[in-house]
Amino acid sequence: MGKVIFHVDMNSFYASVEQAYNPELKGKPIAIAGNPKERRGIIVTSSYEARAKGVYTTMNVQEALKICPEIIILPPDFPKYREASKAMFSILRSYTKLVEPVSIDEGYMDVTELSKERHPLEVAKEIQMRIYNELDLPCSIGIAPNKFLAKTASDMKKPMGITVLRKREVPEKLWPLPVIKMHGVGNSTAKKLEALKIFTIGDLANANEGLLKEQFGKIGLQLKRKAHGIDTREVDPDSIYETKSVGNSTTLPVDITEMEDIKKTFLSLSEKVAERLEAKNLCGSTITIQIRDCYWKNHTKSKTLQNPIYLQKDIYAEAMELFQKVWDETPIRLLGVTVSNVIDKKQSAEQLSIFNYEQYAKEEPIYEIIQVMEKKFGKGIIQKGVELKKKSYVSKTSFSKDFLEDLKEEL
Structure with a gap:
């Protein structure tokens, strides 16, 4: 039996959290942005109601107001979003310990063992409805044999979608798509690929490996493998410590x-x-x-x-x-x-170098004194420094x- 990987992706996360906290915002076009009076007034995310009017991420607030005068602009409330994220991941971990958060609003799950007892679709539907009923937040879930395909699948139906993507379906479902649609390919890489006459994911899958390695190094070969639906990365819960x-x-x-x-x-x-x-x-x-x-x-x-x-x-x-x-x-x-x-x-x-050896030379007499003191009073009587408890850094952004x-x- 192959692996069963979920990619859980929260839909319009910041906006959805605001709507969950304030039900009066539901059904209305809202957007999260910085200070509208400054250049930080860039749309971070928007509700699906706002997106339907043409509002998109990175759009200037003033531009958004022109095309959607009724839009409600809210400042970011990151402590609120972090709490919602914790609650979401807590639900995911109630199904398996193999959960890998990759950002505040998305993560992978390896449910291979659980799938021996319950159908993956049943589990995915239950997770989706628990997040919706308990947190009042929508999410989409991709189901696939590896992380790349699971991530790709979760993007196929939003909001509140559940999509299964099998490796054998890659030529049919992925290869006709423009290469920019492939997860891991940004605008810069897409332009370089297009200059090589690689326009679709299928073109990438069938591209010459030597050419890809010459132009992109190891990353080029990795992209080709993913274009074939190949991804050997494990779901790693310990990645949060890295x-x-x-x-x-x-x-x-x-x-x-x-x-x-x-x-x-x-x-x-x-x-x-x-x-x-x-x-x-x-x-x-x-x-x-x-x-x-x-x-x-x-x-x-x-x-x-x-x-x-x-x-x-x-x-x-x-x-x-x-x-x-x-x-x-x-x-x-x-x-x-x-x-x-x-x-x-x-x-x-x-590492000692010609640039810093003088610093160590200056400290040498101090080390000699320490050795003398330790011989007389015992090892460890003098310490170079004491590690103090670090103050915590509270991020104002997520x-x-x-x-x-x-x-x-x-x-």
Whole structure:
């Protein structure tokens, strides 16, 4: 018997949570957005009633009001969404321990064992109705033999859909679709594929492996396998304990070009990233900056360092160095900083180099004194430092995976 994987995807999550808390909003076009008076006034998500009027994610609030004057704009309430997310995942875990959250409003379930006793469709319907009846929230569920197909299936019918997608159905159901419709293919990758005359998922499935590897590296071969419906990834509950990166970005109230404004923004972003790294006791060896200019064109630049960093001053210094290499003086609307390839600080062993050996040389006399004291009074009498309990970092946004801290507390 093959595996049975569910992908549970909450429908219009933030808007649905608001409607659950305030039933008067049901049936009305609503949208969640930042400050409408500033550039942060971008639609984060909207109800299906608003979508029917043409409102979509990333649309400017003012534009949304033009096409749907009756739309109700609400500010994000992330603590409320995190509570709803916890409740949803609690329901999923009541069926199996093999639950892998991938964002605040979606997750995978491996129900292979449960499916030996109950039909997967019966289980999916029960989960969907429990989430709806207990939390007043709609969701769609994809059922498939692997994660990729389950994710693809959950997108096929919204809201409140349940879709089964079998591997043998891939040529019929997926191959005719444009390559941009494939999970894992973004606009940039789609354009590169189209330049290679790969327009559909079927084209990708039948593309030359050498060409894909040359153009995209290992990712190209992974995409080809997925186009054939092949995905060997396990549903991993422990993934919530893995933080691969910590980042922060901000959309600016107005386009900026002055270096002083840019420095202030990077300083603020570096502080937030440093706070989150400190709270998680992490450091990272790769830093990436993101720039979105006034024409909505994105630019990224990364650098891998010899030694991991976590302090604000180091993050800021590296970010500014990268920025000065990539910025072409086009007005900026968004800036972001991310530290990736993160590890626990305890696991990081700083490598000596020609740049930092002097620091250790200065500390050598201190180590000699410690050795003398330990010989006289015993080992451990003097410690270099004491690890203090880290202050918790409360995220004001759920776009980071800080909401996973809630799920860890439940286990």
